[in-house]
Amino acid sequence: MKAYRSRRASGFTLVEILIVVIILGILAAIVIPQFTNASQDARKNSLTSQLQTIRSQLELFKLQHKDQLPTSLGTGTTDWAEMTSQTDVDQAAYTGASTTGPFGPYLQQEPINSLNGFTAVATNSADYGAGGQQVANASKGWTVNLTTGKVWATSAKCGYIYNEATSSDPNNDN
DSSP states (O other): OOOOOOOOOOSOOHHHHHHHHHHHHHHHHHHHHHHHHHHHHHHHHHHHHHHHHHHHHHHHHHHHTTTOOOTTTTSSTTTTTTTSSOBOTTSOBOOSOOSSOOBOOOSSSOOOOTTTOOOOEEEESOOOTTSOOBOOOTTOSEEEETTTOOEEEBOTTSSBBOOSSOTTOGGGGO
């Protein structure tokens, strides 16, 4: 007499596969938005760091150029010209013949606002403190007070001063 062995095909049933797919979908729905926020937070942290660098380099520029800000700030296409090149004490391009230089460059390239992608500079006579104030700086990544030399970044849509003290400020995204 032959003994019959029952053979069971091994594998997963359709129901088991569907349960795994649903669980993976739920996990993805939870995790993906956190990565989206992480990239925006990284852009804001980068902007804060960039602001600190620009501020310190502007102070160094003033120290080496008779307490004067770069004359190109706010002029349009050459906003950062003196900051990205070598100059003499009178802010003229250093040619090697000058005895009062070279100074700079203070920045390797024009700074790009990581929230809105603009490099242009708006000039003003107001001090914005911690930021968050509304401004009319269409297509301007930065704003500089030409009297005090203070510099601020603009928000993602250039409608506000970037509030670096509170990166979660909703105006930073406007």
